[in-house]
Amino acid sequence: MTVFEGTFTHTESLRFAIVIGRFNDLVVNKLLEGCQDCLKRHGVDINPHGSQVDFFWVPGCFEIPLVARQAALSHRYDAVICLGAVIRGQTPHFDFVAGEVAKGIAAAAFQTGVPVIFGVVTTDTMQQALERAGIKSNLGWNYAMSALEMGTLMRQVKGLGGNSYDLLPTASAAQVLSGEPNLAIAPDVSSQEMA
Numbered sequence: 459m460t461v462f463e464g465t466f467t468h469t470e471s472l473r474f475a476i477v478i479g480r481f482n483d484l485v486v487n488k489l490l491e492g493c494q495d496c497l498k499r500h501g502v503d504i505n506p507h508g509s510q511v512d513f514f515w516v517p518g519c520f521e522i523p524l525v526a527r528q529a530a531l532s533h534r535y536d537a538v539i540c541l542g543a544v545i546r547g548q549t550p551h552f553d554f555v556a557g558e559v560a561k562g563i564a565a566a567a568f569q570t571g572v573p574v575i576f577g578v579v580t581t582d583t584m585q586q587a588l589e590r591a592g593i594k595s596n597l598g599w600n601y602a603m604s605a606l607e608m609g610t611l612m613r614q615v616k617g618l619g620g621n622s623y624d625l626l627p628t629a630s631a632a633q634v635l636s637g638e639p640n641l642a643i644a645p646d647v648s649s650q651e652m653a
């Protein structure tokens with residue numbers, strides 16, 4: 459038996475994309491600070507002009523999945539970290555935005571085979587969000603830890619071989635998990651067999 463686990467060392471060859479929703483920027487900028495601090499203290503060069511981390515700014519959480527998925531599809535990154543803040547306040551908008559960003563981030567990971575970290579704080583009030591973004595603890599740090607762990611783990615898992623998710627760009631999560639072939643792009647073997 460073998461145990462596979464992510465590590466938090468030897469990070470110099472890892473590459474990350476950070477996708478950030480500007481909405482509630484007071485909170486989001488603090489999450490980003492915590493995230494960068496964690497990556498830096500684990501040996502990652504966080505300089506935007508360096509080679510290890512790229513930053514993608516989008517208007518709000520609703521736009522995060524689209525960019526996260528495209529970044530993952532580029533295969534430049536070991537993990538994509540999505541940062542945002544959805545605060546309930548008085549608006550039903552919250553439920554739509556929070557639901558879509560959660561589903562979209564999960565789909566981006568399943569469809570690409572690249573870890574996409576759910577770094578979106580969802581709270582009832584701005585006070586609660588700020589508490590999670592530095593007043594008490596800073597969840598940005600935790601999201602970076604998850605990215606380090608998953609990025610290093612996936613390098614090991616990919617080393618096992620098997621089908622690449624690259625071949626399944628339109629597969630649903632259920633298809634990927636069941637191992638069902640993606641008929642839209644699979645080679646047409648039936649016609650060859652019949653010939």
Ligand code: INI
Nearest residue numbers: 479481517518519520543544545551552
């Ligand atoms: N975007 C957020 O990131 N957080 C929120 O709390 C939020 N609320 O509540 O409205 C929010 N809305 C904007 C949304 O993400 C899109 O940017 C916008 O609807 C344009 O598509």
